[in-house]
Amino acid sequence: MDMDWGSIGFSYNKTEWRYVSNYKQGAWDEGGLTQEDTITLSECAGVLQYAQTIFEGLKAYTTADGRVVTFRPDLNAARFSDSAKRLEMPLFPEERFIEAVEKVVCANRQWVPPYGSGATMYIRPYMFGSSAVIGVKPAEEYQFRVFVTPVGPYFKGGIKPIVIRVSDFDRAAPHGTGDIKAGLNYAMSLHALITAHNEGFSENMYLDPATRTKVEETGGANFIFIKKDGTLVTPKSGSILPSITRRSICYVAEHILGMKVEHREVFLEELPDFAECGLCGTAAVISPVGKINDHGKEISLPSGMENIGPVLKELYDTLTGIQLGKLEAPEGWIHEIPLD
Ligand code: PLP
Ligand code: COI
Numbered sequence: 001m002d003m004d005w006g007s008i009g010f011s012y013n014k015t016e017w018r019y020v021s022n023y024k025q026g027a028w029d030e031g032g033l034t035q036e037d038t039i040t041l042s043e044c045a046g047v048l049q050y051a052q053t054i055f056e057g058l059k060a061y062t063t064a065d066g067r068v069v070t071f072r073p074d075l076n077a078a079r080f081s082d083s084a085k086r087l088e089m090p091l092f093p094e095e096r097f098i099e100a101v102e103k104v105v106c107a108n109r110q111w112v113p114p115y116g117s118g119a120t121m122y123i124r125p126y127m128f129g130s131s132a133v134i135g136v137k138p139a140e141e142y143q144f145r146v147f148v149t150p151v152g153p154y155f156k157g158g159i160k161p162i163v164i165r166v167s168d169f170d171r172a173a174p175h176g177t178g179d180i181k182a183g184l185n186y187a188m189s190l191h192a193l194i195t196a197h198n199e200g201f202s203e204n205m206y207l208d209p210a211t212r213t214k215v216e217e218t219g220g221a222n223f224i225f226i227k228k229d230g231t232l233v234t235p236k237s238g239s240i241l242p243s244i245t246r247r248s249i250c251y252v253a254e255h256i257l258g259m260k261v262e263h264r265e266v267f268l269e270e271l272p273d274f275a276e277c278g279l280c281g282t283a284a285v286i287s288p289v290g291k292i293n294d295h296g297k298e299i300s301l302p303s304g305m306e307n308i309g310p311v312l313k314e315l316y317d318t319l320t321g322i323q324l325g326k327l328e329a330p331e332g333w334i335h336e337i338p339l340d
Contacts, residue, residue, distance in 0.1 A: 001110045005117035008152040010283060015148050017107035019100040022130070023090050023142040031100065031144070033107055039143070046129025046139030053183040054083035055126035057282045058244075060105045060148070060337060062115040063325030068105060068337040070123070071323050073098050075244045080125060083180040088138040089127060097125060098335070104146045105337045111150050115324065118158070122151040122283070154220070154283040155202055159316065161290030161305050162279075164218065166268070167192050167204035171219060174210045178239030185241075189219040203279065205292060207268060208237055215266045221281035222246040223266070225274040226311040228302075231260040233274070245280045245319070251330065252318050259311075271299045276309035286316045 014037060021031030046052040056076045060068055077094035084091050101123055105112065113119035125146045129139025155162050169192035172178025177185055189204070196204050205223075208214040215235050217223055222243040225233045232253045234246055253259040271277075277289040290305035291298055303309030308316060321327035325334065 003113075003119075003150065005113045005119040005150070005152075008119055008150060009156065010122075010151045010154045011149075013111075013149045015108040015111045015150075017104055018145060018147040019104045021092070021096075021100070021144045023144070024140075026090075028090070028092065028096070028144070031096070033103055037147070041130055042132040044132035044134055046131065046133045049133060050129075050136060051182075051184045051187065052087055052089065052129035052139055053126065054080065054087055054089065054128075055124060055181055055183065056080050057181075058101070058123045059282055059323075060112050060121040060123060061324050062112050064115050065325065066115070067325065068109060068112050068339060069323075069325060070101060070105070070335045070337065072244055072248065072333050073101055073335050074332070075247075076125070079181060079242065079244070080127075083182055084127065086177060086180045087182055089129070090142055092127060092144045100144070100146045101125065102337050104148050106339055108148050109337075109339055111148065113150050119150055119152050121148050123148050151283075153287075154281075154285075155287050159286070159288060159308050161288040161301075161303070161308065162202035163200070163291040163293065163305075164203045164205050164289055165196055165199065165201040165293040166295065167196065167206050169204070169206070170209040171204075171206045172209060172216070172239040174208075174239060176209075176239060178216070178237075179241060181241060186219065193219055201293065209239065213268055215268060215271075216240050217243075218279055221279035221284040221287070224249060224278050224280050224286070224312070224315075225266065226276035226309065227273065228275045229260075230311060231262060232311075232315075233262045233264070233266060235266040236263050237265070243281050245282055245285070248333070249280055249286070249315055249319055252322070253315060255330070256318060257314065268294065274301065276303045276312050277301050278308075278312045278315075285320065286312055288312055
């Protein structure tokens, strides 16, 4: 594929093949690959009227020895089931989820960026209510799809530190849908995101919606903080998305790098005590934060605005080393895509 991989951003580039399966009368059809990238729907489809839609995000990587792999897709499949249950959608069998991912990556393998290019293939599985509903209730028919698109860094500048602000908007309600990957969580973050961008910030730090004293996450990534003594701290809350990247980083920190890890409530007033701050997720990987603006009060992380801090750098190198097959992975983390 003749692409300037080093200069692509996080945007949609259409590839040839995608996977589609339809749910009707209580059962999923056989499903399969198609080149059709548009969808025709009832004007009254559940997804269009009441936002009944969920999604996942994972990546495919080319390893140094030329294999194509994904990272812990079983956890994406499991989280997809959790999201489906919460929105009263049918479950898509988890082994079929992984098979669909394999098929779409394999069919578009010329779009998987080469090893060392800095780009990766982003994989987007999703499901939505496709039949008509006008009274508020779950749809009776659903469509499951997977497409892929090559992507570069989520934030412009790659791993250059960003500036974020504490938001006055909430992304989730207590006992709401913050812990699942539903499109509605992202729709309601758009106004907060655009106002943050207009004021010069890359992202929002959302607080716990009940007391507004604790750190939750951003619109698309979990937080990790490094204390001055080197301990990794990550917020615990029922309304943040359980990031697979964050869970993997905590494992790497504790079991590979021998760091102390604390998964607990993190108070806004603790922010000045941290040495480093990063956003982590499939899209964000680990994106360092240089400054956090809390209503005009600037909290500058000691790691500064020039480079990622030393501890996050080590975590970044270890995580991406595992994902790219340079470092040995814990059992079951690397899923090779069969390329027939
Ligand atoms: N938090 C939110 C709100 C997200 O959308 C994402 C992206 O998936 C994450 C965190 C990171 O999760 P993961 O590491 O599983 O990609
Ligand atoms: C991901 O990291 O996969 C996400 O879904 C985040 C999204 C905001 C791009």
